[in-house]
Amino acid sequence: QVQLVESGGGWVKPGGSLRLACSASGFSLTDHYMGWIRQAPGEGLQWMTYISKRGDFSAYEPSVKGRFTVSRDHDRNSLFLEMSSLTVEDTAIYFCVKTRFGTFWDFESWGQGTLVTVSS
Amino acid sequence: SSELTQDPDVSVALGQTVKITCQGDSLRDSYAGWYQQKPGQAPLLVIYAKNNRPSGIPDRFSGSQSGITASLTITGAQAEDEADYYCNSRDTSGNPPVVFGGGTKLTVL
Numbered sequence: 001q002v003q004l005v006e007s008g009g010g011w012v013k014p015g016g017s018l019r020l021a022c023s024a025s026g027f028s029l030t031d032h033y034m035g036w037i038r039q040a041p042g043e044g045l046q047w048m049t050y051i052s053k054r055g056d057f058s059a060y061e062p063s064v065k066g067r068f069t070v071s072r073d074h075d076r077n078s079l080f081l082e083m084s085s086l087t088v089e090d091t092a093i094y095f096c097v098k099t100r101f102g103t104f105w106d107f108e109s110w111g112q113g114t115l116v117t118v119s120s
Numbered sequence: 121s122s123e124l125t126q127d128p129d130v131s132v133a134l135g136q137t138v139k140i141t142c143q144g145d146s147l148r149d150s151y152a153g154w155y156q157q158k159p160g161q162a163p164l165l166v167i168y169a170k171n172n173r174p175s176g177i178p179d180r181f182s183g184s185q186s187g188i189t190a191s192l193t194i195t196g197a198q199a200e201d202e203a204d205y206y207c208n209s210r211d212t213s214g215n216p217p218v219v220f221g222g223g224t225k226l227t228v229l
Binding site: 035044045046047050059060061062095100103104105106107108110111112113 | 150153155157162163164165168169174204206208209210215216217218219220221222223
């Protein structure tokens with residue numbers, strides 16, 4: 001059974017940094033593109049980033065490029081999101097997602113999300 | 121970058137059929153996916169690649185697409201279908217490479 005469990009969310013001041021983790025089970029990260037999607041309070045879904053199966057390619061939403069870095073650890077079957085220079089606009093629930101095989105845009109499994117609050 | 125446009129609110133009488141639409145240039149060469157999100161829950165993929173249902177999704181959910189418009193149809197809406205619905209697609213021309221619609225809140229009367 002596929003399971004994605006995020007951790008690392010919390011409160012951080014503007015300009016601060018945070019590292020999110022996503023522990024995957026029930027499948028191998030090496031078989032799927034993985035990504036992060038966020039949802040600001042009361043708002044819709046916003047795609048953030050994906051990373052290729054081998055971890056050798058990634059892409060980012062323009063507003064976070066240069067501030068966010070996605071990575072994966074195949075030994076730990078885990079996905080990570082390093083976030084820096086955070087602003088209040090980054091406040092959101094961050095979902096770890098597993099993509100459908102052969103795509104990077106069909107999100108077939110989601111974690112429960114971890115809340116990041118950026119506030120002074 | 122491309123955007124996907126959805127009607128913010130749609131309602132349907134219990135047991136009736138409802139169509140939720142999604143429009144955008146990215147759909148010209150990419151299929152839409154559809155996600156259902158209930159309050160306090162993570163989204164759930166209900167349709168992918170225009171009209172394919174993941175395992176466990178009831179067959180009252182179906183998808184279609186023509187030109188730059190994609191549609192999610194619920195035939196015989198149930199009370200448990202009341203939720204927010206989001207479309208998304210790959211954007212082959214844009215940055216970002218993946219786009220979401222703004223979401224449609226479906227109310228089952």
